[in-house]
Amino acid sequence: MTKDSLCPCGSGAAFSVCCQPVLDNHRMAVTAEMLMRSRYTAFVLRHAQHIQSSWHIRTRPKNLNFDDHPVVWLGLQIHSCSKGQESDNDGTVDFTCRYLEQGQFCKLHERSQFLQEDGLWYYLQGECQVTKEKIVRNSSCPCGSGQKFKRCCLAK
Numbered sequence: 001m002t003k004d005s006l007c008p009c010g011s012g013a014a015f016s017v018c019c020q021p022v023l024d025n026h027r028m029a030v031t032a033e034m035l036m037r038s039r040y041t042a043f044v045l046r047h048a049q050h051i052q053s054s055w056h057i058r059t060r061p062k063n064l065n066f067d068d069h070p071v072v073w074l075g076l077q078i079h080s081c082s083k084g085q086e087s088d089n090d091g092t093v094d095f096t097c098r099y100l101e102q103g104q105f106c107k108l109h110e111r112s113q114f115l116q117e118d119g120l121w122y123y124l125q126g127e128c129q130v131t132k133e134k135i136v137r138n139s140s141c142p143c144g145s146g147q148k149f150k151r152c153c154l155a156k
């Protein structure tokens with residue numbers, strides 16, 4: 001990632017002005033949506049520290065082991081947010097993220113709940129639904145590279 005790379009969260013902004021400031025400083029997420037985006041980006045970049053520290057203490061897992069779940073992240077789409085603004089104490093973000101896991105194309109649709117405490121947003125919990133699709137090895141890769149799946153993300 002360079003300073004001008006597009007942010008993995010799909011906002012269309014440069015990483016250096018989008019999720020990077022939040023990864024560096026939790027306080028920079030002033031809305032639930034900004035925290036949500038930064039957490040997605042943290043999963044893409046395997047930034048365990050931000051994922052853990054932005055997880056509410058009540059539901060935070062003890063360990064994060066990325067190697068248990070090798071995935072290739074393909075994108076985030078935010079559908080809607082309710083509350084989650086600077087002046088709110090809680091908020092919900094409805095989103096879909098797409099990824100590859102063990103040769104399957106997965107779509108995770110989640111409604112995540114966030115809480116704001118002492119000026120910091122935290123992820124509390126979510127209700128999610130995952131749909132999985134087998135990808136034919138010779139079909140074009142769902143990441144949009146234009147290459148065959150077997151030569152692209154399946155080989156990663």
Ligand SMILES: [Zn+2]
Pocket residue numbers: 007008009010011015018019020037038041
């Ligand atoms: Zn971002």
Ligand SMILES: [Zn+2]
Pocket residue numbers: 141142143144145149152153154
């Ligand atoms: Zn690919």
